[in-house]
Amino acid sequence: MPMNLRDLRYLQALAEEQHFGRAARICNVSQPTLSVQIKKMEVDLGVELVERSGRTVILTDVGQNILALAKDALASIDHIYSTAETARDPYSGQLQLGSIPTISPYLIPQAIRQSKAMFPRLKLGFLEDITERLNEALLQGTLDVAILATEPEDPRLEVINLYREPFSVILPKEHPLNETEDLDVEDLTLNELILLPEGHCFRDQAVDLCQFAQPSALHEVNVSSMETIISLVAAGQGISLIPSMALGGRWNAGDDVCVRTLNHPNAYRQINLTFRKSTPKRQLLDSLADVILDSLPEEMCAV
Amino acid sequence: MPMNLRDLRYLQALAEEQHFGRAARICNVSQPTLSVQIKKMEVDLGVELVERSGRTVILTDVGQNILALAKDALASIDHIYSTAETARDPYSGQLQLGSIPTISPYLIPQAIRQSKAMFPRLKLGFLEDITERLNEALLQGTLDVAILATEPEDPRLEVINLYREPFSVILPKEHPLNETEDLDVEDLTLNELILLPEGHCFRDQAVDLCQFAQPSALHEVNVSSMETIISLVAAGQGISLIPSMALGGRWNAGDDVCVRTLNHPNAYRQINLTFRKSTPKRQLLDSLADVILDSLPEEMCAV
DNA sequence: TGAGCATGATAGATAATGCCTATGAACTTG
DNA sequence: CAAGTTCATAGGCATTATCTATCATGCTCA
Numbered sequence: 001m002p003m004n005l006r007d008l009r010y011l012q013a014l015a016e017e018q019h020f021g022r023a024a025r026i027c028n029v030s031q032p033t034l035s036v037q038i039k040k041m042e043v044d045l046g047v048e049l050v051e052r053s054g055r056t057v058i059l060t061d062v063g064q065n066i067l068a069l070a071k072d073a074l075a076s077i078d079h080i081y082s083t084a085e086t087a088r089d090p091y092s093g094q095l096q097l098g099s100i101p102t103i104s105p106y107l108i109p110q111a112i113r114q115s116k117a118m119f120p121r122l123k124l125g126f127l128e129d130i131t132e133r134l135n136e137a138l139l140q141g142t143l144d145v146a147i148l149a150t151e152p153e154d155p156r157l158e159v160i161n162l163y164r165e166p167f168s169v170i171l172p173k174e175h176p177l178n179e180t181e182d183l184d185v186e187d188l189t190l191n192e193l194i195l196l197p198e199g200h201c202f203r204d205q206a207v208d209l210c211q212f213a214q215p216s217a218l219h220e221v222n223v224s225s226m227e228t229i230i231s232l233v234a235a236g237q238g239i240s241l242i243p244s245m246a247l248g249g250r251w252n253a254g255d256d257v258c259v260r261t262l263n264h265p266n267a268y269r270q271i272n273l274t275f276r277k278s279t280p281k282r283q284l285l286d287s288l289a290d291v292i293l294d295s296l297p298e299e300m301c302a303v
Numbered sequence: 304m305p306m307n308l309r310d311l312r313y314l315q316a317l318a319e320e321q322h323f324g325r326a327a328r329i330c331n332v333s334q335p336t337l338s339v340q341i342k343k344m345e346v347d348l349g350v351e352l353v354e355r356s357g358r359t360v361i362l363t364d365v366g367q368n369i370l371a372l373a374k375d376a377l378a379s380i381d382h383i384y385s386t387a388e389t390a391r392d393p394y395s396g397q398l399q400l401g402s403i404p405t406i407s408p409y410l411i412p413q414a415i416r417q418s419k420a421m422f423p424r425l426k427l428g429f430l431e432d433i434t435e436r437l438n439e440a441l442l443q444g445t446l447d448v449a450i451l452a453t454e455p456e457d458p459r460l461e462v463i464n465l466y467r468e469p470f471s472v473i474l475p476k477e478h479p480l481n482e483t484e485d486l487d488v489e490d491l492t493l494n495e496l497i498l499l500p501e502g503h504c505f506r507d508q509a510v511d512l513c514q515f516a517q518p519s520a521l522h523e524v525n526v527s528s529m530e531t532i533i534s535l536v537a538a539g540q541g542i543s544l545i546p547s548m549a550l551g552g553r554w555n556a557g558d559d560v561c562v563r564t565l566n567h568p569n570a571y572r573q574i575n576l577t578f579r580k581s582t583p584k585r586q587l588l589d590s591l592a593d594v595i596l597d598s599l600p601e602e603m604c605a606v
Numbered sequence: 607t608g609a610g611c612a613t614g615a616t617a618g619a620t621a622a623t624g625c626c627t628a629t630g631a632a633c634t635t636g
Numbered sequence: 637c638a639a640g641t642t643c644a645t646a647g648g649c650a651t652t653a654t655c656t657a658t659c660a661t662g663c664t665c666a
Contacts (some may be wrong), residue, residue: 001652003380005308020614033654035614045387052614062390065583069383076376077306080369084348087365154458280368304623323643336625338643355643609666616659623652630645636638 008070083280092121098146106245110295159272194238311373386583395424401449409548413598462575497541
């Protein structure tokens, strides 16, 4: 009586529910069935997987370790089914797409609309989060692809380049810098600059670009969207760097903010699709890249 | 009829043998059994896994992809059993140990002898190769631990520091440099130096240390062991850098070579144990590190 | 303290699944 | 074209998972 994938699912459910009856219901089997199978695993492996002492069912240390491996195995199995589905029709199945907050509002709506038109059989899921957590989700398999502005560090990940997005400086209407001809990085002073909080890759890139002596002395503003920052600038609270697409159409709008370009060769970020090298959806992702590039505004230059 | 771990093993055997009958024999089942189960997988997944056309059985593209995932799943299952065994007795089971050529001859024999004494229930396997392939084997799960002189790049790997091993310069008996008081890095000239070929981390570290303007102009010698290099130096063919342990007892031996220390703060390498963060054998590895340190010659300083 | 309830373990019957032997079909080869 | 390989199919058998019913344990609260 060797171990079985079903048993691993039972173990996973039991760990989540901490309750034999509920776990069994989730697995659509009776409680004795689940109890017997767990017991069988314990005999087979020669270790105790769950502590039945007291009211709550808890996994033992070994149980925890084995559960982690069980999840790996089950993830591989899920990938097998997903691979098969993708092979039957590369443009069908599930695709979980992630994106960072400084990209999603300006790119995702159109991209999703276009994708639905181009890939009608595809079930598209979406998740917004910061780069670090999106990378984790990619590696874990929760996500199939993410739109990011940084190169992946993990060797299991790969990219398709999409486009370069220039950085723009935004200033209040009445700001003295509006008089200067060419706007330089040195003109952006540390105590005027409003940036997104830690964790956002755009903040790191802006700080990198400006090469502040004491970046830790930056005025902290706890905002979570570029839109809020634009409002703050419009209200005369400071100046900011923003990715060009966050401007929407406001290139020289009659708003309360002025938009200026920055005189620096590295004042841009490279946007790309990041995904697992081992993904079976490579063909779909190539097409997705095309679709995204098609939905770009004129100002962005594909690279 | 959901997929089964046994089915995955059948698929693996079939891919290896490219023959239903032989694959079945390896799996200890009859040929029809294997045929039926493969067929069932194909129906379940809705894709063709093997091409039966002609004399040879070949996996389809999808089959190849799915096989790779199947191997991942099976590896996780193996790890589950290994984890259970390790939990029953941390000092039992299998341990696959790897090491690079510039370490193994001087460390492994004693280390293995001591380990066998300290962990009598442990089945110890050994593999010598260059760093790159050992790292791959670690990630793939073929290897449990490797003794390396470089920090791992992959985030899934972790280290236990063992000791610092100084570099020594070896010179022929009659070499002019034997007259100089303090031996400096600059004294080692590019056209005299004999190093191991590309791929050996010790070569890279030696080149790094010397900071040659044109490292590509190095005189190439296709030797595969430090011992050969020592012989070449003894024969007056050049000079070399070697890790101290490669000297054995020959610190100031009556050989044909002179051993000198190098006047440079970075003239050493950090030796450590590298292993998967997720290993269940952490406790054993900590003990193994102690055993290895105990078996070191006096000159090495544990760090 | 003891009845009642919740929870997991056990037992025996039943259904599903995988396996084997025997045999058939297709293709290769001499 | 006949013989030999090789894989697929069929039908019976054995194993295994599952179910319902029931028991054992321990907690809760009057």
